[in-house]
Structures are given as C-alpha cells and as structure tokens.
Amino acid sequence: MSPTSPIASTDSADQWHPSYASHPDEVHVLIAGLDPVAATAALLLADAGVCLINVTDPGPVTAQDTATGPYPPALEGSPREYALRKLLRNRWPRCVPLSAPELFCSSVIPSATMLRSASVTGPIPQDLTVVDLAASPDAHLPTITVVTDGSVSLTWPLVPWYRRPCRECIVNAVRDARKVLRDQPPLDPDPVATAHSPALTTLTRVITASGIAVDLLGQSLNPQNTDMQNTWDAESPGTITLRYGLHQSTLTPRADCLCALDG
DSSP states (O other): OOTTSOOOOOOOTTOOOOOOOSSGGGOEEEEEOOSHHHHHHHHHHHHTTOOEEEEEOOSBOOHHHHHHSSSOGGGTTSBHHHHHHHHHHHHOTTOOOBOOGGGOOOTTSTTEEEEEEEEEOSSSTTOEEEOOOSSOOOTTOEEEEEEEETTEEEEOOOEEGGGOOOHHHHHHHHHHHHHHHHHSOOOOSSTTOOTTOHHHHHHHHHHHHHHHHHHHHHHHHOGGGGGOOOSSSSSOOOOEEEEETTEEEEEOOOTTOOGGGOO
16 A cells, blocks of 8 residues: 555444555644634644645634734734634745635545644633534544643544544543642742743643644654554543643543544
C-alpha cells in the first residue's frame, strides 16, 4: 500500500482505521469552535505547511479573545471564522481556509482530522459554549476535544468522532479540574499572576495549542498511526490533560456515561 493510500473504511463503529499523508499540504483539518486556543492551533498548523483548514464559529471576536490573542483588536466584533480565515491567509499565502464544514472530507480521505473546541463563558461549568455542526462528521474522523475554562485548558485524547466526550462529560471534567486546582493549587509561573491573568491565560493557550498541533500532525503524517487503537473505551478510558500555565496534570474520564455510543 502506498504512503498516501486511504486507510479509513466504512466498517462498523467498532473499527477505527486512521489514515495519513506524506506531506503537510495533504492534511485536511476541520476546526469547530474558534476560541483563542483553537485559533492558535490553526495558525501553528498553517506555519507547519497545512493548507486545507476548514473553520467554523459564527460567534464574534470578543475583548477577551483580543486580550489573550491571537486575534488583533482591529477584528473585535467580527465573526471568528471570518477573522481566523483572514489571519490564516495573511500568515501563509498558500493556505486555503474555508468555513464550510458540510464540504469537509470524510475519514476515507488521507490525513483528515478534527479539532473540536469549547469554552466556559460564565462562572459555573454549565456555562459551556460549544459550536454545533449542522451535520455530524464521519464517525471515524480522528478528533481532539479541547475546553478552555479561564486560564485552564482540558484536552481529551485523540479518538474517532463517535467516541468524543458529550456535553455532560465535559461539564463534569471542568468541575473536577476546578476541584483539583482548589485542593492542590499549582505554583504560578509568575508570582504576580492571578488565576485569570492575561499572562497566565496566554501561556496556557500557547502550550495547549502547540500540543494539539503536534498531535494532529502526528496523526496525519505518521504511518505508524495506522495501527493506533482507540485510546478511550470502557476498558481503557485514557486521560484528560489539564494545563494551567506551566502546570500539567491528568484527569480520568468518568466511566458512568454512555456518550461513547452517541452518534
């Protein structure tokens, strides 16, 4: 089989067959939700040579988005998807950003991956903003989920779309993360930084986005990933990465949810 041959198939949802590309410009990435973490990951992917990026989030660029980057103040109030497409084109002229998730390729196309991003926009974990897609992506599409809660980020392991965490699981993870930080507060990288300071939020954003970009590219470009097994199932739930500035720890997904059967 050649390095660019499709690996994904239409087998049952119990089978996951990732595919890979031989060059970054063959990588297809769908990003749903364009908060600063996801936007930064998109820019890093473009820096690495990824040209085919499909972004969706009609919500406006907020003052918080511009305070911690990467959106410039001049784009405040613009739809996030428009603002990010503009940044991507300016950053890498060969990049062809779209805002048309309904046209995104399925997992049968080599190197297709997805980043699903959400954020907590209020004082309680239930104040969760998630960008809903009009149509569900291919069930086998390798997907990373990341959630931002102030200066904290939570990143789920790369799994097929049908194994993505549901809203309840995300809310529970945010609640668990807040408890971890309350019971065992990590040392701030800057002693002057407060829990939601722009400097700490920016640091968390850059570190988280860098890790996501590496994982997505690793999935798309590494032939060894054709043998990758599902890392989050009933027997092996995997871990969620919690980041807070330079602090990193892990959380175990709760096993009492059937969201893995959703979709």
